[in-house]
Amino acid sequence: MSEYAVTMEHITKTFPGVKALDDVQLHLRSGEVMALLGENGAGKSTLMKILSGVYTRDSGDITVFGKKIEGDLNTKQAQDLGIAIIHQELNMCQHLTVANNMFLGRELVKNGRLDTKEMNRQAVEQLAKLGIHDLDPDAKVGDLTVGRQQMVEIAKALLINAKILVMDEPSSALSNAEITEMFRIVRELRAMGTAIVYISHRLQELHHIVDAVTIMRDGKYITEGRFEDFTMEQIIANMVGREITNQFPRDKVEKGKEILEVRHLNAGRMVRDVSFEVYEGEVLGFSGLVGAGRTETMRAVFGADAKDSGEIVLDGKTLVIKSPEDAIRQGIVLAPEDRKREGLCTKLSIRNNIALPNLDIICKGGFLGTINRKVEDDMVEKGKNSLTIKMAGPEIEAGSLSGGNQQKVVVAKWLARQSRVIIFDEPTRGIDVAAKVEIYEIINELKKEGVGVVIVSSEMPEVMGISDRILVMCNGRVTGEVDPRNTTEEEIMTYATQFGDNAE
Amino acid sequence: MKKRIFAGLLAVAMTVAMSMTAFADEAIIEGDPVETKIGLITMDQMDVHWVRLKEAAEAKVAAYNEAGSKLDMVWMAPETKDNAQQIQKIEAAIADGCKYIIIACNDATSCNNALQEAIDEGIKIIYVDAPASLEGSATYATDNYAGGVQAGEYLKKVLDDAGVTEGTIGIVDAQAGVDSCENRYQGFASVFEGTDFVLGERQYSDGDNAKAQELANTLIANGVVAIYGTNDGATNGSAAAVADAARDGDTIYCVGWDKSDSNIAHVEGGELLAFMAQNPNVMGEDAIDAVVRAERGEDLGGEVVDTGVSTVDASNVADFK
Amino acid sequence: MKKNSFVSKYASVLTAFGGVIILMIIFTIMNKNFISGSNLPKLIRSICPYLLVGIGQGIVCITGNIDLSIGSVLGMSAMISATLICNGVNVILAVIIDLIACLAVGCVNGVLVGKFKLPPFIGTLGTMTICRGLAEIVNGNYNTGDIGNGKLQTGFRDLFYYGKVGPVYFGVIVALIVWFCFNYMMNYTRTGRHIYAIGSNVDAARLSGVNVFKTTTVAYLVSAFCSFMAGLVTMAAAGMGSMQAGLSYEMYGVAAAVIGGISTLGGSGYLIGVIAGASVWAILQNGLTLANVPVAMRNIIIGLIVVACVLIDIMRRSGIKIGGKK
Structure with missing residues (x-):
């Protein structure tokens, strides 16, 4: 019976106007990976921030390694106890080196100077312990891929002898290969006796590493137990409070005529002679590894990146697209991969975001026209209703919405202008399971209305569950086309790894 | 008794008041x-x-x-x-x-x-x-023009006595477009018309002595034989630069405008030959x-x-x- | 691999020094006197005030902030020291009092920006106006008189401006010593590391235990110290205190820092670049005058060259980025 590393009992936390945590409990053992699950807003982050000392609890008991915590816990104390959090939004100084970041706040000094040599040596040593041997400690963190940055964060946590590690959405920005690598590290840490809390929305991958699970909903503790004792449906039901019979709803719709044809598109190294068609009544999915060129293809179609050659034909008419402005005006729109940075203006209100690409509709009087508030209000109202966006009001900052609702705002902007083709790049990244279903249902609605839908997704179950047809890309080319109803992950992976010719 | 005290106080007050205006032309x-x-x-x-x-x-x-x-x-x-x-x-x-x-x-x-x-x-x-x-x-x-002429004539005489008959004279002006400085320059320039002296392009210091000093340094490095400053800051800064040049053994002849403690010190130090004191x-x-x-x-x-x-x-x- | 990374790491600095060399060649062609024995040492000396304010502003920029009060503190420094000396206070004591006053301003800036989280533009705009006012009233709204020729006064003037050893002015050596000390701080001490960190990602820094308030204040104290030194240089040069001393110098500081490769967004740049940036500025002033460029054109040309320097740097930076990731 291994003892508990952390117990949290009867934790309550209230923010002005909102009860974030109501009598929540958590029991974490050493040498165990516990999944902390719940929808966005369930209170998972708040609970972990209390554990790491960023927030103080209003009431309740925390015991770490058998010792009860008297009074408030601050970040330094939490660190001294061996608690470390790896945040979802990576918290590294992009301009500093790997070693600098690992030793930030605890730099080693010898003879009045920074002991860079020793810090570099220890950094390399720590990374090696995680099985990473080719990371230069002098490399600037900003130049690393997100996956490697995450490795550095994990190594940093270990450097301060973290015995309790909290990982918040660690896999959302990683490629599949990097996720595999990260799982290996998690298993090693577990073997070393570290207690790990793992927060993620990617439920399908949990079974690789998770031992125990705790589920929260609306600030309350729902249940906990061994992961193997739950079915996926039970987990989802506990998270959402209701049954979700179909995680990946796919409506059957008659395939109609061709809407969009892309012919022989070339754009740099990542998009080479790509051709495809999009039909009414069909969701076209793009699968492939990170670096396959899917995002680049979509950006070229949308005009965000310049293309070298190729034609884009919409409803039979060849389009000239030199910028997103051209694409939007002619009916092709994109919901980008990086929602917070490219999809929305997070500091602007919801209203302003929805209105932004639609000002030509909202303003009367051409270029110098003034904004017609009524038209704008109606547009926002319509978007809110048809997509059931949960918001306190249209004036609040878009950045304060949950991931799912943010994505709905992005879609609302495009729906307002009767676009012909909507491209979704990673439509449900960072969104919880219930909200994901809502997005899928919106996609189905679009399909039914005859709007052309293209989705790019790295989540295999998602792309296989929602698309009617899948194109696989590798190394800038389309390498295969499959019917999701009659294919397997392995087949898709075969096409995705067909690197083929090395000739440039 | 009270009257006498009052009169005494009045006398004291008047003396104080008068001494406060002692420096004015009463x-x-x-x-x-x-x-x-x-x-x-x-x-x-x-x-x-x-x-x-x-x-x-x-x-x-x-x-x-x-x-x-x-x-x-x-x-x-x-x-x-x-x-x-x-x-x-x-x-x-x-x-x-x-x-x-x-x-x-x-x-x-x-x-x-x-x-x-x-x-x-x-x-x-x-x-x-x-x-x-x-x-x-x-x-x-x-009469700034007349004053400029006066300054020019003073400088010319010094140059003649020193046997200098040709060369460039650097002008460190204050701000462009200010009439008083314009007149001071014109008056000065009129003295050197028809001589072998060339007046350099006017440099503007905006009356800031630090800027004037740097400008003068540069003019000296470019080989001027004399410098004319058109207001206090311009003169002040130029004189300091001339003193600097003197340490390297270069002799530059400098005249300028406006009375100030610094200019007085520069005259005493020898780097400023003369300045035109106005009577504000x-x-x-x-x-x-x-x-x-x-x-x-x-x-x-x-x-x-x-x-x-x-x-x-x-x-x-x-x-x- | 190693050679390549040196060049790419210091690229912005190398570009700036390249600019210095190109400008020197151009100006020498336009007027031989540019590199003459009478011009060159003075030109190098004229770099000092720009270098000093560039160091201060540069370090504040690396923290992601800005210091608009630099010029006013410079003026205040010149006026306080000169006024005290003219009123009979011992030169060394006057300098010490002056130093304390300037550092106090640095603390105020640190508290306003670091503790009360005022946007640095606003906070230092306030201290800028206040300090300029102080500079004016210190001597009752008059510029000071000459500081005199006593032994200490003459020594002061020689140390900061007039004295030289061989062809090199003392002032240059003093400025380089200041540069050396702060360069050491930035590259070899914890404080320096923290300064880069809060400019790069202040949240990450805070979560890693960096004292953001303390680090912000250190940067502003350095800036105040540099302005103090620059004020002494100005005062030594003129031999008196001028209420106008230092006007616009905060902007020259930005120019020196930015031309030298320091980003106003924070987190990057090297102090050695400021040497190049300050040099470019001083060379332009001196060279354009020597080349007899019409006065009206000078400001335009200086502005164009500064914009060009920054554009080249931006283009180079974004060029590297595109080749990099996904």
């Missing part, structure tokens, strides 16, 4: 006491030239008030030499109910509109140091006298009085300290 023009409001607008607040002018005017005002008049003078000067700000000050003076505006104009024409408005309201304009092209009630100023105090006093005369009914008739410059060099610098 020779007020005898006559009926007058009561009016005056706005004094100089080019800026910082240049010692304006401060002297203002202080002399204030002393004169105090003298008249002591003799029974009620003169209220407000010093309105912009932070820096700036035409737009000067116009604002004129408008403020009108709004404040001033009956007389004593002003040193940055530029001959830029304030004309504002000044015309004042005249239309019945306000009388008295120019000090630098008039505008609009006709005023009186002008008390240095005379300008201030004459202007106040003019206000009183006008209030008493006299028609000033647009009189223009040259308040004079003195050449201050090593021979007479002690008198000016």
